[in-house]
Amino acid sequence: MENLTWTGSLGPLLNPLFLLAWAAFAVAVLAQILLSFVSGNPQMQGNALAMRKSPADWAGLAARAMFGLIVLVTLGYLVGGLLLPGPEAKGIIGTISTRLLPVWISLAVLFALSITFKRRLGLYGKLFDSTIGMVGFGIVMFWVFTAFYADMIATHDPLTQLSGMKNKVPGTAISGADDGVFGYYLLGGDNLARDVFSRMILGAWEVIKIAPFATVFAFMVGITLGVPAGYYAGTLDTILSFLANLILAFPVILLFYLLVTPEIVDTGLPTYMAMVLFIFPLIFGTVLLNSRYHTQPKFRNGIVAAFLAVGGLLYLSLISSNDPNAMIRILPGWLDLFDVPGNILVVFVSVVFVNSPTVFRIVRGIVLDIRTRDYVAAAQTRGEGAWYVMLWEILPNARGPLIVDFCLRIGYTTILLGTLGFFGLGLSPESPDWGTTINDGRRLLSIYPHPALAPALSLMSLVLGLNLLADGLREESLRD
Amino acid sequence: MGQFLLRRVGMMLLTSLALTFVVFFLTNLEPNLEKIARSEASARMTEEDVGLWLDRNGYTQPILSRYGQWLGVLPGWTRTDGNGEVTGRCIAPDMAAGDAPTFCGVLQGDWGTSTVFDTEVGALVWDKLALTGKLMFWVMVLMVPSALLLGILAGMREGSRLDRSLSTFSIASTATPEYVSGVLFITIFASSAVGLKWFKGTATSAAESANFENFFLPVLTIALYGMGYIARMTRASMTEVMTAQYIRTARLKGVSFRNIVIRHALRNALIAPFTVIMLQFPWLLNGVVIVETLFNYKGFGWTLVQAAGNNDIELLLACSVVAVFVVLVTQLISDVGYVFLNPRIRIA
Numbered sequence: 001m002e003n004l005t006w007t008g009s010l011g012p013l014l015n016p017l018f019l020l021a022w023a024a025f026a027v028a029v030l031a032q033i034l035l036s037f038v039s040g041n042p043q044m045q046g047n048a049l050a051m052r053k054s055p056a057d058w059a060g061l062a063a064r065a066m067f068g069l070i071v072l073v074t075l076g077y078l079v080g081g082l083l084l085p086g087p088e089a090k091g092i093i094g095t096i097s098t099r100l101l102p103v104w105i106s107l108a109v110l111f112a113l114s115i116t117f118k119r120r121l122g123l124y125g126k127l128f129d130s131t132i133g134m135v136g137f138g139i140v141m142f143w144v145f146t147a148f149y150a151d152m153i154a155t156h157d158p159l160t161q162l163s164g165m166k167n168k169v170p171g172t173a174i175s176g177a178d179d180g181v182f183g184y185y186l187l188g189g190d191n192l193a194r195d196v197f198s199r200m201i202l203g204a205w206e207v208i209k210i211a212p213f214a215t216v217f218a219f220m221v222g223i224t225l226g227v228p229a230g231y232y233a234g235t236l237d238t239i240l241s242f243l244a245n246l247i248l249a250f251p252v253i254l255l256f257y258l259l260v261t262p263e264i265v266d267t268g269l270p271t272y273m274a275m276v277l278f279i280f281p282l283i284f285g286t287v288l289l290n291s292r293y294h295t296q297p298k299f300r301n302g303i304v305a306a307f308l309a310v311g312g313l314l315y316l317s318l319i320s321s322n323d324p325n326a327m328i329r330i331l332p333g334w335l336d337l338f339d340v341p342g343n344i345l346v347v348f349v350s351v352v353f354v355n356s357p358t359v360f361r362i363v364r365g366i367v368l369d370i371r372t373r374d375y376v377a378a379a380q381t382r383g384e385g386a387w388y389v390m391l392w393e394i395l396p397n398a399r400g401p402l403i404v405d406f407c408l409r410i411g412y413t414t415i416l417l418g419t420l421g422f423f424g425l426g427l428s429p430e431s432p433d434w435g436t437t438i439n440d441g442r443r444l445l446s447i448y449p450h451p452a453l454a455p456a457l458s459l460m461s462l463v464l465g466l467n468l469l470a471d472g473l474r475e476e477s478l479r480d
Numbered sequence: 481m482g483q484f485l486l487r488r489v490g491m492m493l494l495t496s497l498a499l500t501f502v503v504f505f506l507t508n509l510e511p512n513l514e515k516i517a518r519s520e521a522s523a524r525m526t527e528e529d530v531g532l533w534l535d536r537n538g539y540t541q542p543i544l545s546r547y548g549q550w551l552g553v554l555p556g557w558t559r560t561d562g563n564g565e566v567t568g569r570c571i572a573p574d575m576a577a578g579d580a581p582t583f584c585g586v587l588q589g590d591w592g593t594s595t596v597f598d599t600e601v602g603a604l605v606w607d608k609l610a611l612t613g614k615l616m617f618w619v620m621v622l623m624v625p626s627a628l629l630l631g632i633l634a635g636m637r638e639g640s641r642l643d644r645s646l647s648t649f650s651i652a653s654t655a656t657p658e659y660v661s662g663v664l665f666i667t668i669f670a671s672s673a674v675g676l677k678w679f680k681g682t683a684t685s686a687a688e689s690a691n692f693e694n695f696f697l698p699v700l701t702i703a704l705y706g707m708g709y710i711a712r713m714t715r716a717s718m719t720e721v722m723t724a725q726y727i728r729t730a731r732l733k734g735v736s737f738r739n740i741v742i743r744h745a746l747r748n749a750l751i752a753p754f755t756v757i758m759l760q761f762p763w764l765l766n767g768v769v770i771v772e773t774l775f776n777y778k779g780f781g782w783t784l785v786q787a788a789g790n791n792d793i794e795l796l797l798a799c800s801v802v803a804v805f806v807v808l809v810t811q812l813i814s815d816v817g818y819v820f821l822n823p824r825i826r827i828a
């Protein structure tokens with residue numbers, strides 16, 4: 001079999017157009033920026049004062065047109081790749097686009113539904129009014145769906161090593177491939193002759209699995225401690241702020257090196273930290289429900305009991321382990337729903353631990369501001385309990401900045417996970433997650449860049465998507 | 481002001497004490513000590529030998545008293561073995577036991593010995609800090625002016641095309657962690673396979689003689705990540721200033737746009753970024769660790785990784801003292817500087 005080219009049979013047609021569009025786009029953008037410094041003066045046109053279209057405007061128009069062309073050609077590559085028969089004609093991009101078909105379909109359905117019903121969807125719907133927000137959301141959902149369908153998309157097992165494929169360039173055909181094995185390494189092979197493309201796709205799952213959950217837990221800890229600290233101020237605030245600043249003064253990497261080593265995992269310290277950190281969602285939920293329904297004791301008892309039963313079971317399953325050597329074995333085996341492997345737990349705990357002080361500070365700051373509002377005073381005058389005021393009057397009004405920060409923080413958590421992988425901490429060295437793969441690839445970076453490049457670009461695009469999404473949300477939530 | 485400074489310095493001392501104790505505690509946990517024993521003496525020791533080795537080297541005393549010895553507030557341990565030979569914390573191998581000082585801790589200026597590098601920790605850390613200082617200096621030279629320029633250009637006309645493109649650039653740069661941009665730069669500029677081969681992919685040689693070829697990529701990599709954030713803060717501050725009443729007054733008086741930006745807006749717009757730049761230092765420390773590892777530049781960050789990877793307790797403690805010091809001092813400077821720049825704020 002022949003090795004694949006990047007663009008297959010679409011190449012001769014689209015490549016020149018693509019390069020041309022990029023060149024023209026760069027020139028137009030530069031011209032526009034330079035020309036905008038020589039702004040024209042407004043002139044009388046008829047009896048209205050108006051700006052004549054300046055050269056900068058024309059350059060802007062050209063830039064916009066060229067950008068449209070670039071998008072069109074990119075779409076051409078992807079759609080053309082879907083339609084053409086056979087990997088040789090599709091090229092690498094086309095074949096990848098074909099592998100990603102479930103993702104494209106899901107994205108199309110999601111966007112079609114969301115845009116149709118956007119007026120009924122609140123803040124989420126408003127996101128579709130902002131281009132930046134939509135682009136960010138698109139990129140994020142692309143990776144979420146990719147992670148979700150990872151097993152379907154990946155062409156090879158992420159750990160299988162095929163002989164003769166070590167450090168091969170993207171698109172290399174596998175010589176003497178068996179039937180049923182995909183015939184190419186789409187993005188080449190790494191230094192252990194594993195498929196870079198499959199590792200990249202499965203790495204998305206590793207990241208999507210940990211980052212949002214860790215962020216949720218960090219928010220739970222930050223909110224549960226930050227709201228009372230801001231509301232009561234005083235000694236509680238002083239103590240908690242001192243602790244938060246203490247953790248923040250630690251260089252993150254030093255903390256990781258101290259916490260995420262096999263030796264520390266052996267001492268069981270991460271499990272104890274998990275015990276403390278993971279109980280916060282439980283406390284938060286109980287207080288939340290209790291403060292809302294304490295006037296209807298019967299209903300309150302039922303709902304709090306139900307919440308505690310479900311949450312408690314999840315909590316205990318999370319921290320207790322079936323492993324006979326484990327530190328905490330509270331639940332009997334049949335009741336323990338799932339086991340989190342020690343190295344994932346320690347990564348999870350340390351990421352939550354690093355993030356929660358920052359969330360605490362943000363929440364505290366917002367609450368300090370909001371508690372002086374009239375509606376808080378009104379609730380206090382009504383005789384509402386302190387926790388009701390905090391969780392049902394103040395917190396909902398703090399949601400705007402918190403949602404925006406949540407998106408940013410998932411991105412930051414992704415970067416932290418990558419950092420951990422980059423230093424070879426926590427996750428197993430074979431794990432396909434992006435940080436570890438970058439770490440693997442960096443030793444031969446100047447000779448074979450492709451094994452490190454694929455995960456690096458993936459990580460960058462996911463974080464960029466999250467940042468754009470946060471920006472779009474900020475813009476839309478400020479609008480009203 | 482004096483009272484404020486005093487309180488802050490007190491807080492700093494308290495924080496450093498707490499943090500070093502945490503580091504001390506974590507590095508002295510049972511499995512870590514066992515690791516040290518095995519790497520220092522012999523990898524194939526039995527459990528018993530490990531225990532003996534630890535006992536002989538003073539690792540088995542209660543943790544608080546050892547922390548006190550490290551600090552220099554408790555006398556260093558001594559120990560007489562079967563042959564009547566006296567060993568101890570403060571007794572160097574070629575020193576008579578009687579000549580040794582009683583106290584040898586941080587307060588006496590003795591930072592201990594590094595087990596990885598086999599040298600005095602104090603001197604080692606200073607050397608490495610000098611190297612990292614060189615890196616940081618060039619990072620600042622590159623990052624601060626370009627970030628401020630980006631922010632001011634973007635913020636002077638909010639919503640313009642220039643603003644949009646520069647803001648997109650800032651977002652992209654904050655979304656690119658050092659280990660990603662470093663990999664990209666090495667691929668593009670230094671890779672021998674596909675790259676332009678303009679620069680070198682390693683900065684090891686920059687420790688002795690830094691030049692543009694071997695030093696630019698690491699500097700750029702660190703600067704880029706911080707740049708986006710500072711630029712965004714500058715932009716936010718600049719847009720706020722540009723909507724202020726006195727800017728409108730100046731406009732209505734007929735002052736040209738250029739003069740408004742340079743004479744009237746700039747000074748007020750630069751107050752907020754000052755704080756941000758100061759608070760960026762701790763983050764830069766992070767970047768330094770990553771970049772020094774990636775480019776193999778043997779400075780402070782690289783040392784920290786070596787120390788942490790080999791559980792070199794005393795070196796690690798010294799590194800964390802330095803790191804904490806950097807964080808807290810920059811916080812202090814940013815608070816005090818804020819007052820000087822903004823006369824409306826008074827510190828009680």
